[in-house]
Amino acid sequence: MRKRQWTYLLLFFLFLFFLSTGCAHRRAASSQAVPENMDRDQNRQMTTAEAEQIPSDPDMEDNDDEGFFEDEFEEEAIKVADPLSPWNRAMFHFNDKLYFWALKPLARGYKAITPNFIRTGVKNFFRNITTPIRLVNCILQAKGNAAAVEFSRFVVNTTIGVLGFGSPADKYPKLASPDAEDLGQTFGNYGLGNGFYLVWPILGPSTLRDSIGRAGDFFLDPVSYVSPAEASIGIRAFDTVNNTSFRIGDYESLKKSAIDPYTALRDVYLQVREKKIKE
Amino acid sequence: MKRLLYSVFIFLVMTQTVGADETDVTKQLLRNKVEAAISVLQKEDIDQQEKNKQIIEIVTPLFDFQLMAKLSLGRKYWPGLTQEERQRFTELFTRRLQESYLDKLRLYTDEKVVFKTSVKEKRKIKIPTELISKNNTISMLYKFHELTNSWLIYDIEVQGVSIISTYRSQFDHILSNGTIDDLLIKLEQPEQPKNK
Numbered sequence: 001m002r003k004r005q006w007t008y009l010l011l012f013f014l015f016l017f018f019l020s021t022g023c024a025h026r027r028a029a030s031s032q033a034v035p036e037n038m039d040r041d042q043n044r045q046m047t048t049a050e051a052e053q054i055p056s057d058p059d060m061e062d063n064d065d066e067g068f069f070e071d072e073f074e075e076e077a078i079k080v081a082d083p084l085s086p087w088n089r090a091m092f093h094f095n096d097k098l099y100f101w102a103l104k105p106l107a108r109g110y111k112a113i114t115p116n117f118i119r120t121g122v123k124n125f126f127r128n129i130t131t132p133i134r135l136v137n138c139i140l141q142a143k144g145n146a147a148a149v150e151f152s153r154f155v156v157n158t159t160i161g162v163l164g165f166g167s168p169a170d171k172y173p174k175l176a177s178p179d180a181e182d183l184g185q186t187f188g189n190y191g192l193g194n195g196f197y198l199v200w201p202i203l204g205p206s207t208l209r210d211s212i213g214r215a216g217d218f219f220l221d222p223v224s225y226v227s228p229a230e231a232s233i234g235i236r237a238f239d240t241v242n243n244t245s246f247r248i249g250d251y252e253s254l255k256k257s258a259i260d261p262y263t264a265l266r267d268v269y270l271q272v273r274e275k276k277i278k279e
Numbered sequence: 280m281k282r283l284l285y286s287v288f289i290f291l292v293m294t295q296t297v298g299a300d301e302t303d304v305t306k307q308l309l310r311n312k313v314e315a316a317i318s319v320l321q322k323e324d325i326d327q328q329e330k331n332k333q334i335i336e337i338v339t340p341l342f343d344f345q346l347m348a349k350l351s352l353g354r355k356y357w358p359g360l361t362q363e364e365r366q367r368f369t370e371l372f373t374r375r376l377q378e379s380y381l382d383k384l385r386l387y388t389d390e391k392v393v394f395k396t397s398v399k400e401k402r403k404i405k406i407p408t409e410l411i412s413k414n415n416t417i418s419m420l421y422k423f424h425e426l427t428n429s430w431l432i433y434d435i436e437v438q439g440v441s442i443i444s445t446y447r448s449q450f451d452h453i454l455s456n457g458t459i460d461d462l463l464i465k466l467e468q469p470e471q472p473k474n475k
Contacts, residue, residue: 073350073444120414246414249386257379259465260449267448268440275439 078270080207081196091199092262098202099251107244114245121165122242128157128164132220137181141189146178153177179279184213188277197266205269302399305423305430306406310394312338313408317388334384335377343424343431344373350433351446356454364459371466376442383437384410387417404430 082088111119131154138147153169160168169175187209188194195208206214218224223239226232258264316334325333348369349357360368389412397406404423409416420436434443453462 073353073441073447077444077447116413253379253382253386256382257375258449259375259446259462260452263449263452264445267445271440271444272438 078194078267078274080194080266080270082266083196084198088197088199088266089262091201092265094201095199095204096255096261103241103244104248107241107248110241111245111248119242119245122239123246124157124161124167125164126239126242127167128154128161129222130220132222133183133217134178134181136220137183137186137217138178140183140186141181143178143181146181149175149178179276182213183216184210184273185277187213188273194270194273197270205265207270207273210273301430302397302404305404306394306397308430309341309406309408309421312341313384313392316384317392320385320388331381334381338380339377341432342376343426343433344376345369346424346426346431346433347376347443348372350443352450352454353447356450356459360459364463367463368459368466371463372446375466379442380435383419387412387415387419389413 131150135147135150135154138144138150153175154164156169156175157164157167160166170177184207192209194210198206198208198211200206200211203214223232223235226235254264254268255261315337319330319333319337322330348365351372352360352368357365387410391411393409393411395407395409397404399405402425406421406423408419408421410419418436418438420439421432422434422436423430424433425431434441436442450462453465
């Protein structure tokens with residue numbers, strides 16, 4: 001027992017260590033910004049020089065505009081270290097194959113034989129039972145209003161909605177579903193950085209911070225307490241297939257429009273998370 | 280005195296409409312184009328290829344592909360390109376963007392498109408829309424900027440993900456490990472090779 005406690009303590013310190021390195025990386029990035037700025041200035045000088053030489057160059061006409069927009073995208077750009085890139089790429093390919101060879105055909109077959117209202121009901125059900133995750137994280141982020149809405153939705157949907165298969169709360173604008181919170185977002189809200197990018201087999205893209213968040217949320221998810229473990233895994237798999245049946249085509253579209261799918265998916269994940277944390 | 284008040288009132292009302300005008304006109308324009316594109320999408324008597332061609336013809340005037348190409352490479356890479364490289368890149372990237380936009384429309388537009396209140400920030404107009412299908416609602420934000428009296432799209436956010444940002448990081452990744460030729464070759468390939 002004692003030994004176990006030590007392991008937890010060790011893990012905790014490891015966690016802190018990683019987070020601090022994450023912060024260090026961020027700081028390093030901001031100090032790097034100085035030479036980058038210089039670089040940019042050089043570019044700018046070059047641009048103006050060119051503009052002077054060739055005043056009719058249409059590309060340089062809206063020099064001012066260019067600067068105006070660049071700022072928007074530079075602010076938006078989220079840089080996260082990817083030290084485990086070889087592992088991440090391997091896992092990306094694994095998940096890619098998993099999707100095309102297993103998940104997609106399964107979800108397709110399931111969609112073909114399952115009436116729409118059942119699929120929606122299942123989706124609602126899983127959304128309803130995972131209320132604890134969102135509720136606790138609303139509270140942790142001091143989002144009182146959202147927490148109240150989550151709680152009311154849970155009560156309404158569990159009773160009138162018959163165990164959450166229906167979602168009558170959606171009919172009330174006041175009870176409109178708030179943005180789904182999770183522990184990773186809570187950490188982000190507290191100011192913790194992403195750490196580094198991390199792709200898990202099956203679970204998909206994540207970062208160090210979000211992975212730890214996910215592990216924490218695991219304990220708030222009622223499905224985790226189903227025993228035996230096989231049953232719990234089975235339920236999760238079913239949830240995943242059901243969810244995927246609504247989203248066939250999303251991943252394909254992303255991959256098709258990408259030039260480097262791995263980088264594209266990473267960037268999309270980071271953008272989505274960043275946005276969610278800000279909300 | 281009364282007359283003065285009236286004229287002040289009328290003046291205020293007029294300036295008000297002038298202020299709102301640009302945003303409304305742009306929104307109306309976007310609405311017309313998107314709705315036209317969707318009606319093409321729903322036609323049953325023509326094949327997919329013809330549909331794509333027609334939709335691209337309809338929506339292309341809305342986009343500032345030149346700027347989008349420039350933004351996707353950014354200040355870091357764009358100035359270093361020769362005139363030919365820029366042209367070639369813009370051409371290929373435009374095709375990529377058109378296909379990608381078409382794909383998104385096709386994928387998410389089953390039922391209707393809702394145009395929400397647009398926001399004007401300095402010299403930009405942002406028009407949030409929602410693509411509503413049976414089971415999903417996908418948000419699509421059109422970002423416009425002004426170019427010689429007309430408003431053109433320079434970026435689209437799908438579910439909060441900026442298309443230009445995503446391309447920026449991909450191009451940055453490719454260019455920091457390779458040359459512009461590598462990028463052009465990759466852009467030319469319709470499909471990503473399986474092993475990469």
